Amino acid sequence: xxxxxxxxxxxxxxxxxxxxxxxxxxxxxxxxxxxxxxxxxxxxxxxxxxxxxxxxxxxxxxxxxxxxxxxxxxxxxxxxxxxxxxxxxxxxxxxxxxxxxxxxxxxxxxxxxxxxxxxxxxxxxxxxxxxxxxxxxxxxxxxxxxxxxxxxxxxxxxxxxxxxxxxxxxxxxxxxxxxxxxxxxxxxxxxx
Amino acid sequence: xxxxxxxxxxxxxxxxxxxxxxxxxxxxxxxxxxxxxxxxxxxxxxxxxxxxxxxxxxxxxxxxxxxxxxxxxxxxxxxxxxxxxxxxxxxxxxxxxxxxxxxxxxxxxxxxxxxxxxxxxxxxxxxxxxxxxxxxxxxxxxxxxxxxxxxxxxxxxxxxxxxxxxxxxxxxxxxxxxxxxxxxxxxxxxxx
Numbered sequence: 215x216x217x218x219x220x221x222x223x224x225x226x227x228x229x230x231x232x233x234x235x236x237x238x239x240x241x242x243x244x245x246x247x248x249x250x251x252x253x254x255x256x257x258x259x260x261x262x263x264x265x266x267x268x269x270x271x272x273x274x275x276x277x278x279x280x281x282x283x284x285x286x287x288x289x290x291x292x293x294x295x296x297x298x299x300x301x302x303x304x305x306x307x308x309x310x311x312x313x314x315x316x317x318x319x320x321x322x323x324x325x326x327x328x329x330x331x332x333x334x335x336x337x338x339x340x341x342x343x344x345x346x347x348x349x350x351x352x353x354x355x356x357x358x359x360x361x362x363x364x365x366x367x368x369x370x371x372x373x374x375x376x377x378x379x380x381x382x383x384x385x386x387x388x389x390x391x392x393x394x395x396x397x398x399x400x401x402x403x404x405x406x
Numbered sequence: 407x408x409x410x411x412x413x414x415x416x417x418x419x420x421x422x423x424x425x426x427x428x429x430x431x432x433x434x435x436x437x438x439x440x441x442x443x444x445x446x447x448x449x450x451x452x453x454x455x456x457x458x459x460x461x462x463x464x465x466x467x468x469x470x471x472x473x474x475x476x477x478x479x480x481x482x483x484x485x486x487x488x489x490x491x492x493x494x495x496x497x498x499x500x501x502x503x504x505x506x507x508x509x510x511x512x513x514x515x516x517x518x519x520x521x522x523x524x525x526x527x528x529x530x531x532x533x534x535x536x537x538x539x540x541x542x543x544x545x546x547x548x549x550x551x552x553x554x555x556x557x558x559x560x561x562x563x564x565x566x567x568x569x570x571x572x573x574x575x576x577x578x579x580x581x582x583x584x585x586x587x588x589x590x591x592x593x594x595x596x597x598x
Contacts, residue, residue: 232445233579233587234426253424256448258460258544266458266546268450292593299595348540352450352548354458356540374581387425387579387589389566395425397579398590401484403491 216321218365222336226372227362228257230289230336231265233374233397235385236298239267240320240329241278241285247329249318250275251302253388255287263359265340270353274306279355283342288334291368292396293382297333299392326361335383336364376400408513410557414528418564419554420449422481422528423457425566425589427577428490431459432512432521433470433477439521441510442467443494445580447479455551457532462545466498471547475534480526483560484588485574491584518553527575528556568592 222230231237234256240249254268267287269276279285290298300316309315319332323339330337340357348354364370368379376384377400384396414422423429426448432441446460459479461468471477482490492508501507511524515531522529532549540546556562560571568576569592576588 229582232581234428234445236426253426254449256458256460257446258546264544266448268448295593295595345540348537348548352456354450354548356544356546372582373585374587376587384590386593389424390421390564392595393565394593394595395566395568396590396593398576398588401487401578401586401588403487403584403586 218367219363220366222362222364222369223372224263224359224362225261227263227338227359228260229373230338230362230364230369231255231257233385234387235289235397236388236394238288238290238298238301238331238334239269239275239279239285240288240331241275241282242327242329243278243281246278247313247320248275248278248306249301249313249329249331251298251388258356264343265338265357265359267355267357268353269355272305279342284328285340285357286328286330287338287340288331289336289385290331290334291382292384292386294333295386295394298386323363335368335385336362338362410559411555412558414554414556414561415564416455416551416554417453419455419530419551420452421565422530422554422556422561423447423449425577426579427481427589428580428586430480430482430490430493430523430526431461431467431471431477432480432523433467433474434519434521435470435473438470439505439512440467440470440498441493441505441521441523443490443580450548456535457530457549457551459547459549460545461547464497471534476520477532478520478522479530479532480523481528481577482523482526483574484576484578486525487578487586490578515555527560527577528554530554
């Protein structure tokens with residue numbers, strides 16, 4: 215399952231999110247694990263790499279993220295559209311069996327006590343940079359990316375290779391109500 | 407040129423950005439107009455609609471946005487990949503002829519004294535919500551969306567219809583260095 219997972223240099227990690235995929239946010243605290251979908255995650259800086267993510271206060275994941283101070287952002291694949299929609303529309307508060315029912319399988323990475331979602335194409339370990347004012351008013355979190363990995367079947371040499379990979383590994387881009395688009399064809403513009 | 411432009415209800419305007427396209431940011435102040443590309447723009451709230459956008463302090467557009475307090479976020483099309491890359495890699499500070507050279511054509515919308523980029527698929531007029539602390543530290547701007555339009559050949563009835571439209575109208579998703587992906591196939595997950 216993890217045979218294709220390779221570290222991504224931190225200075226290249228923004229590229230995992232630069233094309234605007236819908237992501238999964240996972241966290242663990244006090245023996246509780248949760249995963250939610252988030253379309254509102256965005257790169258914020260290159261070095262050190264930072265990102266923003268909007269986490270609604272109604273979600274259980276938000277509470278776990280705040281308690282733990284660390285979380286994982288992962289990029290789900292086209293094959294995981296149903297899983298992504300499921301974890302984005304059900305709450306662990308209402309269904310203690312949410313993750314199992316959604317088909318989420320979690321795995322560990324050495325030296326990171328965090329729940330990683332299996333089958334994704336990329337994973338970014340994030341540490342909250344406390345910004346209490348915007349967290350409270352906008353549900354907006356700023357975090358530093360402290361480690362990153364990707365599946366080398368679809369991200370290699372510091373770049374996505376969707377055009378050469380299995381279409382099932384393409385990233386998902388949610389519009390609304392379970393209506394997604396997969397990422398599509400490459401368009402290269404030469405400089406100069 | 408504007409025959410296909412239709413208003414988008416504000417409560418649906420987040421959908422214009424939800425799938426993570428690279429955008430163009432345009433602004434005008436004191437008779438100066440500029441347009442830049444931004445991959446780091448993201449929806450922030452539904453009602454009233456808000457968004458975040460990262461504007462590097464080295465850009466001329468950033469200064470115009472700060473002076474004017476209002477700006478336009480627009481969604482460029484696959485046909486505009488070269489234009490998007492050009493306005494994202496040259497500065498008006500270095501080349502006063504930047505917009506002309508990049509092939510940017512601007513137009514006006516009644517009652518909005520702002521420069522709109524022709525040929526895009528969607529336009530959002532944004533008003534800055536002053537957050538001086540995060541503007542200074544992260545180049546991160548929060549804004550309210552106060553008006554929105556889309557090209558009805560590709561966004562209709564409150565949703566993108568990329569799968570039914572001319573592929574030249576697909577949104578662009580920048581990874582790095584002029585390497586973009588167009589948005590791809592639709593994937594619909596039924597609820598329940």
